[in-house]
Amino acid sequence: MDFLNAIVLLLNYIFVPALAYGSQLALGAIFVTLIYGILRFANFATGDMMSFGTMFTILFTWYFQSVGISLGILPTALLAIPFAIIFMVGYMLFIDQFVFKYYRVNKSPPVQLAMVSIGVMFITQAVVRIIIGPSDRRFFDGEKFLIKAGEFKEITGLNEGLAIKSTQVITIFITLILVSTLFWFLNKTKTGKSMKAYSDNEDLALLSGIDPKKIVMITWIIAGIIATIGGALYGLDKSFKPFTYFNNMLPIFAAAIVGGIGNPFGAFLGGYVIAFSEIFLTYAYKKFFMYILPETMEPDGLVQLLSTDYKFAVSFSILVIVLLYRPSGIFKGKIL
Amino acid sequence: MRKNLNVITAYCIMMGLIILVGIFQSWNIALSIFNLCLISAVMTMGANIQWGYAGLINFGIMGYTALGGLAAVLISVNPVQEAWSAGGLNILLSFFLLIGIVLTIRYVLKNYEKSKIRTYIISTIIILGIVLIRFVSEPGIEAIEEVNPAKTGFLGGFGLPIIFSWIVGALFAGGLAFIIGKVALGLRADYLAIATLLISEIVIAIIKHEDWLTRGVKNVIGLKRPAPYEVNLQQTDWFINLVEKFNSGKLNLITDFSERQAALNQFVIEGSSVFVKLCYSGLFLVVVIILLILTQKALYSPWGRMMRAIRDNEEAANAMGKNVVKQHLLIFVLGSAIVGIAGAMLVTQDGLFTPGSYRPMRYTFLIWVMVIVGGSGNNFGAILGGFVVWFLWIEAAPIGLYLVNLTTAGLDDTHFLKIHLIESVPYFRFLMMGIGLLLIMRYRPKGILPEKIEIK
Numbered sequence: 001m002d003f004l005n006a007i008v009l010l011l012n013y014i015f016v017p018a019l020a021y022g023s024q025l026a027l028g029a030i031f032v033t034l035i036y037g038i039l040r041f042a043n044f045a046t047g048d049m050m051s052f053g054t055m056f057t058i059l060f061t062w063y064f065q066s067v068g069i070s071l072g073i074l075p076t077a078l079l080a081i082p083f084a085i086i087f088m089v090g091y092m093l094f095i096d097q098f099v100f101k102y103y104r105v106n107k108s109p110p111v112q113l114a115m116v117s118i119g120v121m122f123i124t125q126a127v128v129r130i131i132i133g134p135s136d137r138r139f140f141d142g143e144k145f146l147i148k149a150g151e152f153k154e155i156t157g158l159n160e161g162l163a164i165k166s167t168q169v170i171t172i173f174i175t176l177i178l179v180s181t182l183f184w185f186l187n188k189t190k191t192g193k194s195m196k197a198y199s200d201n202e203d204l205a206l207l208s209g210i211d212p213k214k215i216v217m218i219t220w221i222i223a224g225i226i227a228t229i230g231g232a233l234y235g236l237d238k239s240f241k242p243f244t245y246f247n248n249m250l251p252i253f254a255a256a257i258v259g260g261i262g263n264p265f266g267a268f269l270g271g272y273v274i275a276f277s278e279i280f281l282t283y284a285y286k287k288f289f290m291y292i293l294p295e296t297m298e299p300d301g302l303v304q305l306l307s308t309d310y311k312f313a314v315s316f317s318i319l320v321i322v323l324l325y326r327p328s329g330i331f332k333g334k335i336l
Numbered sequence: 337m338r339k340n341l342n343v344i345t346a347y348c349i350m351m352g353l354i355i356l357v358g359i360f361q362s363w364n365i366a367l368s369i370f371n372l373c374l375i376s377a378v379m380t381m382g383a384n385i386q387w388g389y390a391g392l393i394n395f396g397i398m399g400y401t402a403l404g405g406l407a408a409v410l411i412s413v414n415p416v417q418e419a420w421s422a423g424g425l426n427i428l429l430s431f432f433l434l435i436g437i438v439l440t441i442r443y444v445l446k447n448y449e450k451s452k453i454r455t456y457i458i459s460t461i462i463i464l465g466i467v468l469i470r471f472v473s474e475p476g477i478e479a480i481e482e483v484n485p486a487k488t489g490f491l492g493g494f495g496l497p498i499i500f501s502w503i504v505g506a507l508f509a510g511g512l513a514f515i516i517g518k519v520a521l522g523l524r525a526d527y528l529a530i531a532t533l534l535i536s537e538i539v540i541a542i543i544k545h546e547d548w549l550t551r552g553v554k555n556v557i558g559l560k561r562p563a564p565y566e567v568n569l570q571q572t573d574w575f576i577n578l579v580e581k582f583n584s585g586k587l588n589l590i591t592d593f594s595e596r597q598a599a600l601n602q603f604v605i606e607g608s609s610v611f612v613k614l615c616y617s618g619l620f621l622v623v624v625i626i627l628l629i630l631t632q633k634a635l636y637s638p639w640g641r642m643m644r645a646i647r648d649n650e651e652a653a654n655a656m657g658k659n660v661v662k663q664h665l666l667i668f669v670l671g672s673a674i675v676g677i678a679g680a681m682l683v684t685q686d687g688l689f690t691p692g693s694y695r696p697m698r699y700t701f702l703i704w705v706m707v708i709v710g711g712s713g714n715n716f717g718a719i720l721g722g723f724v725v726w727f728l729w730i731e732a733a734p735i736g737l738y739l740v741n742l743t744t745a746g747l748d749d750t751h752f753l754k755i756h757l758i759e760s761v762p763y764f765r766f767l768m769m770g771i772g773l774l775l776i777m778r779y780r781p782k783g784i785l786p787e788k789i790e791i792k
Binding site for chain 1: 393519520522523525526527529530531533534535537538541542544545697701704705708757759760763764765766767769770771773774777778781
């Protein structure tokens with residue numbers, strides 16, 4: 001019984017939250033990696049682009065709520081996401097046309113494009129803050145819990161409760177669907193294959209008649225879809241605040257590089273690697289050991305490897321170690 | 337003279353703008369903008385050495401700034417005797433343990449061939465060392481943080497004049513840059529950017545949460561000053577006489593004695609804060625000028641030529657027998673040390689150390705905008721960039737307010753759009769920076785004052 005309690009404890013405090021957080025990071029990391037692989041620059045505006053998409057999701061959610069449309073037990077935001085995506089993709093294509101295209105055509109070095117993306121970051125941040133303001137927003141409605149801790153205890157008779165938020169399930173579910181569709185698209189369709197070819201060797205791809213304009217446009221569209229959904233899921237699960245989104249750029253970068261930048265599957269797994277290591281290393285295991293060890297051996301301290309203050313630092317240290325020992329990432333991305 | 341005309345014009349316009357602020361807003365504001373411009377200029381020079389001379393991207397400026405600030409605290413605060421006696425021994429012991437671990441790793445690295453076993457040995461040493469250090473330091477840290485937590489709760493510093501921290505800050509930042517450079521300089525440009533950005537976040541996390549060293553988010557306030565205090569100045573005779581002399585024209589117009597005294601008092605209070613700011617401006621100006629002379633000399637020296645050669649063609653420079661790796665490390669350390677000086681200057685001016693205020697937007701990306709806008713590779717450009725961008729950053733809110741009022745003039749004062757826009761005026765600075773950066777990158781990619789290489 002104690003053993004079961006210990007497992008439920010870990011599930012409740014580590015496994016489920018890490019899986020949801022990892023999915024959100026994974027979507028962001030795929031966004032970074034797609035842009036890196038095909039447009040060939042590190043996009044420092046990642047976090048702010050995600051907050052831009054989320055902002056539109058929130059605006060549409062408010063609109064739907066004001067006219068009385070809802071999805072019952074599901075959050076209204078799910079209905080708003082497709083409309084937000086349209087605006088987001090429009091914004092992406094607009095930025096590409098007026099900002100990034102010039103440098104791509106001139107074949108500027110990637111560093112210059114990264115600098116330009118910093119300019120885009122400033123502008124996007126300003127636009128988001130001017131439209132929706134810098135404060136914390138919650139836009140979740142519908143049924144909050146799938147399983148409540150109390151109910152779980154009653155049903156199973158265990159001491160430990162397992163609470164699963166509906167947003168966590170929605171996050172994991174949507175991420176899986178989205179990512180599998182993306183991989184199907186990249187590996188099976190002709191456009192997807194030509195995207196991969198363009199990413200591998202630009203000149204060869206051009207010679208074999210692939211239209212670069214089309215590839216770039218499709219990349220921005222896919223990136224816009226992923227960024228909006230990723231941002232909206234993060235906002236649903238936690239809350240929307242432009243500053244948090246900007247900061248999320250850092251673990252997202254870490255996830256993309258750990259997985260091997262330019263490699264979407266690596267980025268997907270990288271998100272979970274970062275999320276799980278953050279939570280594993282900063283969780284206080286005292287209660288866990290109280291369950292599995294006999295009473296005489298109970299630990300005195302919190303049995304916490306690192307204080308939760310170092311949550312971000314953990315993921316960055318992992319990144320530094322990976323960069324040192326395996327600069328192309330765990331799953332072999334582009335050679336750095 | 338003629339070929340430097342654009343430099344002179346640009347600087348004159350900038351000074352003119354600051355003087356205009358002095359006339360229309362107040363001299364106090366103008367001087368505080370000027371001081372922060374000088375500090376930004378020092379940071380920009382540091383980043384410019386790395387980017388403009390050697391083409392290295394360093395997005396870790398925030399980390400070095402914070403380390404410089406930490407140096408100011410550690411140098412100037414008086415030591416907390418109780419804390420030292422409570423836990424100082426443990427801290428010292430763990431410090432020696434840390435040195436011991438580093439030396440052991442060095443020994444292993446030097447004396448054994450590269451192999452899997454060596455990697456395992458090193459990781460075991462690191463893990464065991466961390467556990468040991470935590471075991472030793474934990475009781476010490478707890479004891480230190482319990483000593484009067486509302487006021488101290490940390491070890492304090494050395495109680496020296498704060499000016500020394502400018503040098504120590506440079507040493508701290510340079511030391512960190514040496515470690516980071518050893519680890520990360522082999523990476524390709526944009527990875528170096530990401531890696532340094534993330535490492536600087538780690539530095540901030542440590543400074544924020546190691547309360548025994550820095551008081552963390554509880555902040556350290558009331559640091560010593562190299563300049564006199566306003567309150568003391570207001571009671572000094574020579575200062576009052578000086579203010580009287582300066583404002584004699586206005587004061588003579590007032591005939592009533594008590595009114596005249598009140599007006600004089602007002603002038604003294606205003607004058608004292610201007611005087612203190614002027615003291616800071618003088619100190620900062622000295623630093624900027626010394627750095628400018630040194631960096632200009634370096635730029636035109638054989639060493640500067642070599643750095644440009646490495647920047648423009650690494651392989652060719654390598655083939656000519658230049659040690660690219662060593663030079664990159666050197667310039668990385670030098671540039672970061674300059675940023676460290678700026679960090680210490682900033683804390684000196686504010687008189688307080690707030691680890692929570694170090695954010696990448698303000699201390700990394702804004703500095704990069706300064707470098708790009710001013711002109712990378714040109715020291716005069718870097719300083720100008722620091723001035724222009726900081727000036728706009730501060731004055732963006734009034735300009736934004738003016739623009740909002742202008743465009744919504746037809747709307748009622750209670751119209752929701754107008755109220756919303758006026759509330760979001762502070763964010764116009766981001767918009768302005770972004771648009772400015774994009775325009776410069778597009779139409780003047782070498783900055784306002786482009787790099788100019790003359791053979792002397």
